[in-house]
Amino acid sequence: MKWFYRIVSVxxxxxxxxxxxxxxxxSIKEEGMKIVTVVDWFTPPYxxxxxxxxxxxxxxxxxxxxxxxxxxxxxxxxVVVAAMAGFVLSKVPxxxxxxxxxxxLSGLLIPGEAIIIPLYQVAKDMNLLNSYEGLIIPxxxxxxxxxxxxxxxxxxxxxxxxxxxxxxxGTWRIFTSIMIPLIRPALASxxxxxxxxxxxxxxxxxxxxxxxNLFTLPMGIPTLMSQYSEDYVKPMVVNTIASLPIMLLxxxxxxxxxxxxxxxxxxx
Amino acid sequence: xxxxxxxxxxxxxxxxxPFLLVYVLFTFWPMIKGVQMTFYKxxxxxxxxxxxxxxxRRMLQDQEMWDALWHSTIFVLLTTPxxxxxxxxxxxxxxxKSRLQKFYRSIFFLPSVLSVAVASFLGLFVFQxxxxxxxxxxxxLGVLSDQREIFWLTETNLAWIAISLITLWWTVGFNxxxxxxxxxxxxxxxxxxxxxxxxxxxxxxxxxxLPYLSPITKTITMLQIIASFKVFLQIYIITGGGPLDQTRPxxxxxxxxxxxxxxxxxxxxxSYMLFAILLVLSIIQYVINNRKGANA
Numbered sequence: 001m002k003w004f005y006r007i008v009s010v011x012x013x014x015x016x017x018x019x020x021x022x023x024x025x026x027s028i029k030e031e032g033m034k035i036v037t038v039v040d041w042f043t044p045p046y047x048x049x050x051x052x053x054x055x056x057x058x059x060x061x062x063x064x065x066x067x068x069x070x071x072x073x074x075x076x077x078x079v080v081v082a083a084m085a086g087f088v089l090s091k092v093p094x095x096x097x098x099x100x101x102x103x104x105l106s107g108l109l110i111p112g113e114a115i116i117i118p119l120y121q122v123a124k125d126m127n128l129l130n131s132y133e134g135l136i137i138p139x140x141x142x143x144x145x146x147x148x149x150x151x152x153x154x155x156x157x158x159x160x161x162x163x164x165x166x167x168x169x170g171t172w173r174i175f176t177s178i179m180i181p182l183i184r185p186a187l188a189s190x191x192x193x194x195x196x197x198x199x200x201x202x203x204x205x206x207x208x209x210x211x212x213n214l215f216t217l218p219m220g221i222p223t224l225m226s227q228y229s230e231d232y233v234k235p236m237v238v239n240t241i242a243s244l245p246i247m248l249l250x251x252x253x254x255x256x257x258x259x260x261x262x263x264x265x266x267x268x
Numbered sequence: 269x270x271x272x273x274x275x276x277x278x279x280x281x282x283x284x285x286p287f288l289l290v291y292v293l294f295t296f297w298p299m300i301k302g303v304q305m306t307f308y309k310x311x312x313x314x315x316x317x318x319x320x321x322x323x324x325r326r327m328l329q330d331q332e333m334w335d336a337l338w339h340s341t342i343f344v345l346l347t348t349p350x351x352x353x354x355x356x357x358x359x360x361x362x363x364x365k366s367r368l369q370k371f372y373r374s375i376f377f378l379p380s381v382l383s384v385a386v387a388s389f390l391g392l393f394v395f396q397x398x399x400x401x402x403x404x405x406x407x408x409l410g411v412l413s414d415q416r417e418i419f420w421l422t423e424t425n426l427a428w429i430a431i432s433l434i435t436l437w438w439t440v441g442f443n444x445x446x447x448x449x450x451x452x453x454x455x456x457x458x459x460x461x462x463x464x465x466x467x468x469x470x471x472x473x474x475x476x477x478l479p480y481l482s483p484i485t486k487t488i489t490m491l492q493i494i495a496s497f498k499v500f501l502q503i504y505i506i507t508g509g510g511p512l513d514q515t516r517p518x519x520x521x522x523x524x525x526x527x528x529x530x531x532x533x534x535x536x537x538x539s540y541m542l543f544a545i546l547l548v549l550s551i552i553q554y555v556i557n558n559r560k561g562a563n564a
Contacts, residue, residue: 009361038404085287094280109550113498114543117536118302141291221385250381262449
């Protein structure tokens, strides 16, 4: 029985890993090689010539940079804006607090995909199409982030805040120097999830951007791929260049990412 | 926090302002604006003319719309149960004490960080006939004889299988992590007690592990159904909705109607069909989740 488990485990791991390894290996193969069996994919001759062509001859690196820029701004702003909202919903006893909370909660029921057509019209009216602002601003309000962060602020004891207040600390100071450090792990997890979400966001950039200087990776990749045929090397180089940064990020932040995912499931 | 009422109101407003501004302008306002659009002939350039309920009448009789809705449903039906089973199996693998435990966890989650475009194109090449990874491996293992090829992407049923497998590979990581953390929350004593009572592996799984996972299973099922209904790019890249639009999902149809056929009004109308379906599913999910909360 033990052996059965072990074999299943190894086979599963192989299935999950093989496509990624294949992508990496094919990307360093020489172009135009004849492939008869699967083994031929993994044997020399290797060459990095195509990397050179793609890095210098296409806009892939620009798109990579766009993806990074957009994701960084979206992540920072989403988390800051959501933390501010979650904080007052949790700790400040203002009028209409319940109304504000339900207004934001109801946002969970509005799927972005279903309002993307009117969003296009609204963004067009505001001259936001084909701009970085247009890629970033419309996606910043995340009700999920507010609600998850609110539940973490709820966990901070009120006595602590009141003692700071007695010392003369204002609301902004309480927020920045007490609350934010206390829920830093939750913020980090939220930030990483937001980053991955933005990195993968396709539909909105696809509709709102037509200028190829502003493409992000999910749009740029299909555009490039449509020019390549037959050989696998160029597409795999494109895939590899597009994936290495995020895979590296995953290796570095694996623990936070895993924690972020389990948080989102419990709260979501 | 204590503070006087007036100050609390002002400060809360200022703290909420950035969020509410974006939220109202880019979520609520489009939602309302969209309703208006459904009553017009509306092109990419401008609002044309009021058409009353025409877009709705047209939609109800539009076979293409029902087909696309059905294709999205097929995708949900294919991926949801398989996703649950796969996620549990992977979580059990990564939950077993072994030297490779951490390695398994990383490997199973790794594809989830890839961009949807990368995962889809990788899938597209993996399922190519003759030289693609799947057929090559099947040839090597002798499962597929050398003379035969499987044309995954040009036959509707096979295309669905390929699309589903790629999606499972790419997205199972999230659900896998949810199951894994739920499994790690099951107290060891319960397993030990069961072992002392002479329970075998199968009994432990069906009588202890699975019941303990049932709350998270409910959550994952609903989230998965909702997410799968919104499928678009994988299919768009892998089959383009083909062969003969046989795999085209509803979001692709909405996109094509709005941006290729220049008919935003009708595209918006179909969006609200999708909205209605997702709303019902979300409410069901909310009810299920809250009932769980009441019991806990």
